[in-house]
Amino acid sequence: MAPPTTVATASLPAPGRSSKLLIWIVVAVGLAAAAGAAAYFLLPRFTGGAASAAEAPKPAAPEKPIFVMLDPLTVNLQAEGRSRFLQIGMALRVRDEHAKAQIVEFMPELRSRLLVLLSNRPPESLVTPEDKAKLAGEIRTALNAPLTPETPELGISSVSFNIFVVQ
Known part of the structure; x- marks a missing residue:
């Protein structure tokens, strides 16, 4: 009788662990995008960017030929x-x-x-x-x-x- 052969199997991460990691990465990227969008829209109001843009001098009208x-x-x-x-x-x-x-x-x-x-x-x-x-x-x-x-x-x-x- 031949000795039993053992099949080597690669160690794969547990299926539950990789899906949880993927979910956490997606959530982190989503939160970062939401924070960036909020900063883009809200920060100019607090720093005076929107007010200074509204008060900026208008370009001079072209001179009458x-x-x-x-x-x-x-x-x-x-x-x-x-x-x-x-x-x-x-x-x-x-x-x-x-x-x-x-x-x-x-x-x-x-x-x-x-x-x-x-x-x-x-x-x-x-x-x-x-x-x-x-x-x-x-x-x-x-x-x-x-x-x-x-x-x-x-x-x-x-x-x-x-x-x-x-x-």
Whole structure:
């Protein structure tokens, strides 16, 4: 007869003990989450966080824009064989009332700068939105140049077209 063989069994924890440990871990995590939520919602009231947020200064309202409307201009375009014209009207956005007053005072010179800048352009260079944006930048640069050696640049921040007709 063969000697009886013994089967080695791994020692497993008692089923009642592991389930109790798991329950205690879940309860501890739940209590920690509840304590964190309570601290998040209640602590600002005790430390003045909610009151200071309500009393915080509101951001300043954006300043009212200042525009100078220019009378429409009509200029000859460089065309091969036939006459082509550009009729353009625009508004200049300026930084302050002083710049607006300077533009009104020097309007004849500014219109002359515009006529020189716009005349004899090929009509094909004024077709796409990119071309018009580039032209607006050129106009802003030309008009922002100082009017006299003693004066600073005008402070024109943007040029908006309200009439743009190529004929």
